[in-house]
Amino acid sequence: MAFAPRGPEASFFQVLDQHRASLLAALRKGGREPAGGGTHLATSSEVLAAIENVIQDIITSLARNEAPAFTIDNRSSWENIKFEDSVGLHMVSHCTTRKIKSDSPKSVKTFALILKILSMIYKLVQSNTYATKRDIYYTDSQLFGNQTVVDNIINDISCMLKVPRRSLHILSTSKGLIAGNLRYIEEDGTKVNCACATAVAVPSNIQGIQNLITDAKFLLIVEKDATFQRLLDDSFCTKMSPCIMVTGKGVPDLNTRLLVKKLWDTFHVPIFTLVDADPHGIEIMCIYKYGSMAMSFEAHNLTVPAIRWLGLLPSDIKRLNIPKGTLIPLTKQDQMKLDSILKRPYITCQPFWRKEMEIMADSKMKAEIQALTFLSSDYLSRVYLPNKLKFGGWI
Amino acid sequence: MEGTAVAVCEILKYLIIHWRCETARISKGALLEGELVISIEALNSKHQANTLHCVTTIASAGSIFGGLVLKKFLKEIQSILPGLSAELSWTSEETSYSQDVSGVTPFQMIFEAHEKPRTLMTDSLVIKNFLHKVITVLPKIRFNFSVKVNGILSMEIFGAENEPTLNLSNGIALVVNHQHYVSTPKFGTTELLCSRIHPVLGHPVMLFIPDDVAKMGLLGELILTPAAALCPCPNVFSNQLNRISSASIFLYGPSGLPLILLNPEQPTSTTFKDTSYFINWKKYHLCMVPNLDLNFDRDLVLPDVSYQVESSEGDQTQNMDPQGQTLLLFLFVDFHSGFPVQKMELWGVHTLLTTHLSAILTESHSVVQDSIQVAVDQALEQHHQAVKAHQKLQASLSVAVNSIMSIMTGSTSSSFRKTCLQTLQAADTQEFGTKLHKSFHEITQNRFLHHCSREVKQKI
Numbered sequence: 116m117a118f119a120p121r122g123p124e125a126s127f128f129q130v131l132d133q134h135r136a137s138l139l140a141a142l143r144k145g146g147r148e149p150a151g152g153g154t155h156l157a158t159s160s161e162v163l164a165a166i167e168n169v170i171q172d173i174i175t176s177l178a179r180n181e182a183p184a185f186t187i188d189n190r191s192s193w194e195n196i197k198f199e200d201s202v203g204l205h206m207v208s209h210c211t212t213r214k215i216k217s218d219s220p221k222s223v224k225t226f227a228l229i230l231k232i233l234s235m236i237y238k239l240v241q242s243n244t245y246a247t248k249r250d251i252y253y254t255d256s257q258l259f260g261n262q263t264v265v266d267n268i269i270n271d272i273s274c275m276l277k278v279p280r281r282s283l284h285i286l287s288t289s290k291g292l293i294a295g296n297l298r299y300i301e302e303d304g305t306k307v308n309c310a311c312a313t314a315v316a317v318p319s320n321i322q323g324i325q326n327l328i329t330d331a332k333f334l335l336i337v338e339k340d341a342t343f344q345r346l347l348d349d350s351f352c353t354k355m356s357p358c359i360m361v362t363g364k365g366v367p368d369l370n371t372r373l374l375v376k377k378l379w380d381t382f383h384v385p386i387f388t389l390v391d392a393d394p395h396g397i398e399i400m401c402i403y404k405y406g407s408m409a410m411s412f413e414a415h416n417l418t419v420p421a422i423r424w425l426g427l428l429p430s431d432i433k434r435l436n437i438p439k440g441t442l443i444p445l446t447k448q449d450q451m452k453l454d455s456i457l458k459r460p461y462i463t464c465q466p467f468w469r470k471e472m473e474i475m476a477d478s479k480m481k482a483e484i485q486a487l488t489f490l491s492s493d494y495l496s497r498v499y500l501p502n503k504l505k506f507g508g509w510i
Numbered sequence: 511m512e513g514t515a516v517a518v519c520e521i522l523k524y525l526i527i528h529w530r531c532e533t534a535r536i537s538k539g540a541l542l543e544g545e546l547v548i549s550i551e552a553l554n555s556k557h558q559a560n561t562l563h564c565v566t567t568i569a570s571a572g573s574i575f576g577g578l579v580l581k582k583f584l585k586e587i588q589s590i591l592p593g594l595s596a597e598l599s600w601t602s603e604e605t606s607y608s609q610d611v612s613g614v615t616p617f618q619m620i621f622e623a624h625e626k627p628r629t630l631m632t633d634s635l636v637i638k639n640f641l642h643k644v645i646t647v648l649p650k651i652r653f654n655f656s657v658k659v660n661g662i663l664s665m666e667i668f669g670a671e672n673e674p675t676l677n678l679s680n681g682i683a684l685v686v687n688h689q690h691y692v693s694t695p696k697f698g699t700t701e702l703l704c705s706r707i708h709p710v711l712g713h714p715v716m717l718f719i720p721d722d723v724a725k726m727g728l729l730g731e732l733i734l735t736p737a738a739a740l741c742p743c744p745n746v747f748s749n750q751l752n753r754i755s756s757a758s759i760f761l762y763g764p765s766g767l768p769l770i771l772l773n774p775e776q777p778t779s780t781t782f783k784d785t786s787y788f789i790n791w792k793k794y795h796l797c798m799v800p801n802l803d804l805n806f807d808r809d810l811v812l813p814d815v816s817y818q819v820e821s822s823e824g825d826q827t828q829n830m831d832p833q834g835q836t837l838l839l840f841l842f843v844d845f846h847s848g849f850p851v852q853k854m855e856l857w858g859v860h861t862l863l864t865t866h867l868s869a870i871l872t873e874s875h876s877v878v879q880d881s882i883q884v885a886v887d888q889a890l891e892q893h894h895q896a897v898k899a900h901q902k903l904q905a906s907l908s909v910a911v912n913s914i915m916s917i918m919t920g921s922t923s924s925s926f927r928k929t930c931l932q933t934l935q936a937a938d939t940q941e942f943g944t945k946l947h948k949s950f951h952e953i954t955q956n957r958f959l960h961h962c963s964r965e966v967k968q969k970i
Contacts, residue, residue: 167917170914170917174930174934174946177934177946178934178935178949182953182954217950217954218953218954220899227909230909230910233913233917234912234913234916237921238920241922258909
């Protein structure tokens with residue numbers, strides 16, 4: 116496939132190509148097929164059968180004059196989560212659970228709402244149509260109360276049935292953006308080309324996109340929309356072509372994570388993150404790489420442990436002589452978050468990351484990517500990123 | 511001339527006060543426990559036409575009246591009942607007993623009177639109501655009451671020993687089984703799964719004593735504590751029972767003794783005919799009228815004061831449906847003097863209260879009404895929350911049932927549908943839906959009933 120050949124020379128990507136090769140070798144060594152493919156999704160009949168089994172269990176309980184109850188895994192409990200280098204954070208096989216009882220005044224409403232959403236999913240799957248979480252909420256906003264209730268129940272159902280959410284035919288509204296060397300066809304046949312001046316929204320149905328095509332040498336995940344837009348304005352994708360840029364505009368939604376995962380699984384393109392040198396940015400990066408607690412039950416479909424931290428590194432601050440006046444003191448919340456991240460299981464196998472966080476902790480200062488503009492207005496796209504990419508400045 | 515009913519009730523009051531004081535010396539706050547036997551044997555008088563010669567026996571089963579001095583007791587009873595035209599005698603343990611009175615121990619007293627048959631019948635009802643009223647606050651006392659008229663015996667036992675109670679202070683406990691206060695047939699086929707009332711205690715208030723009453727030598731404080739409850743329990747009931755249709759007020763004095771001796775042939779005190787005396791009903795958009803229709807011949811504790819609701823003018827939400835809830839109000843008046851209360855002092859307080867009740871309550875009208883209002887507000891709030899919880903439950907069950915039906919009827923898997931029908935033994939989807947709803951309803955009601963019946967004992 117040919118894109119506009121305005122990027123650097125082939126030698127520029129030498130280190131990147133080597134990096135990619137080492138990643139592929141690691142995959143082969145780990146026994147995983149390097150060729151990308153989709154992750155296993157439940158078929159419609161499997162989803163329908165799973166729901167019918169749930170209903171049958173409820174009716175059987177009633178016939179025995181027992182109060183039916185749902186048994187839900189405690190998704191947001193650290194005791195139910197373990198870390199594996201190749202996967203990231205994921206749920207343990209025998210995790211603690213909680214019961215949503217139909218005869219308890221406190222939980223009867225939740226019990227009913229779970230059944231309500233199950234019945235809606237049943238219809239969606241049967242009719243092969245899709246709805247967003249927002250659509251679900253608005254079918255009866257008074258009943259549900261608020262969007263968070265709907266979101267949590269959908270995740271609980273996904274976890275309970277052991278079926279990815281997209282197999283439930285429930286989509287989440289994406290807030291992420293893509294730009295660069297990528298083309299695909301959406302489920303409804305729409306052809307999308309991300310190599311345009313303005314970015315493209317991450318599609319709602321990642322599972323449905325087909326004919327993914329790219330020559331990208333790397334994928335850059337950008338934490339903030341402001342930085343992403345700045346790079347777009349600086350024609351970064353063109354100057355560094357062929358490449359892809361993605362932003363989740365902060366904490367990434369499910370679709371953005373799924374897209375990143377899909378691109379990795381399909382193309383094994385090296386992925387790097389560009390985040391602020393602060394605990395929040397590091398946490399966002401960890402979500403892409405190792406996953407979140409809330410979605411740990413779907414970790415295998417969402418995490419990309421191969422992600423590398425490109426910048427802004429705390430060590431870059433000193434190395435580049437970024438003016439101290441552009442730095443910001445760490446707040447109490449920052450300190451607590453930093454301490455929390457340092458204690459997480461995945462940091463133990465990332466000594467370089469740990470070192471960078473220790474530098475931040477020692478200096479008690481943080482910096483945004485925008486601090487680089489104090490060196491020059493286009494320092495980020497003209498100097499910082501190209502040098503990092505050319506000379507392997509990632510950890 | 512006092513009749514048999516007055517005599518029996520006064521004697522019983524005296525005995526209970528004595529018993530109370532003796533028990534308090536050993537264990538303050540302990541509930542009185544024991545059995546009393548009251549029997550009336552009536553035969554046609556040989557000397558007067560249409561008159562019955564009645565021999566009334568009051569005896570204790572067990573030595574519960576230790577410390578009772580015979581001569582002093584007789585003297586005091588004679589002073590309490592000066593008009594009693596009967597012979598009061600005391601029998602010792604060597605005396606032979608009537609075969610109708612079983613398990614009698616040393617204490618036994620007998621008095622005789624002549625009464626018309628109709629009067630005896632009324633007396634019997636008055637006594638029964640008195641006994642019933644006593645056991646609802648002194649549940650561990652058992653009364654064995656029998657009346658034998660010309661050989662025909664009727665007997666009734668009054669007791670609430672194993673019934674759930676709400677412990678109050680000073681040795682009394684309110685029985686919370688609703689069947690004492692409201693008759694269940696009133697509610698027809700409505701399921702009532704919680705058999706308790708859930709009284710809310712108001713804050714105690716000190717009663718102001720009118721000067722002329724205080725001059726009678728009351729050395730201490732009278733404290734009134736209200737308790738309000740809706741009957742039947744609002745927690746588990748049909749949607750029909752969601753409004754107040756009547757109010758019943760019970761007045762108790764120290765030692766848990768009723769302050770008013772109801773008599774079907776005597777009208778209600780004019781003071782209490784003023785329906786706003788205790789509660790400002792306008793606050794609840796209710797218009798109350800006195801209920802003078804007191805049927806003594808029922809198996810319920812008759813209230814001392816009874817009101818019923820009429821719909822307010824212009825308030826279309828209140829309808830005249832006879833079904834509804836009864837607001838029960840229990841007013842407990844206790845006496846505190848700072849010293850251990852002596853028997854005659856307590857008797858004096860009781861007498862003062864029974865004879866000057868209206869005056870004392872009128873003097874303290876404002877504080878009494880405030881305290882009652884708070885308790886009633888809380889009881890109604892409890893009711894309101896229960897209604898909301900019930901509605902929430904019903905709504906949730908409805909959602910659950912509809913969701914299951916949606917999946918079941920929409921499924922293209924005949925094996926799944928067949929299994930669902932077979933499991934609930936339903937012939938078709940309509941029957942399945944009905945059984946599904948019923949099953950959920952039964953299970954949740956049982957659970958809510960269990961939740962409701964867990965009583966938290968309160969002390970003032």
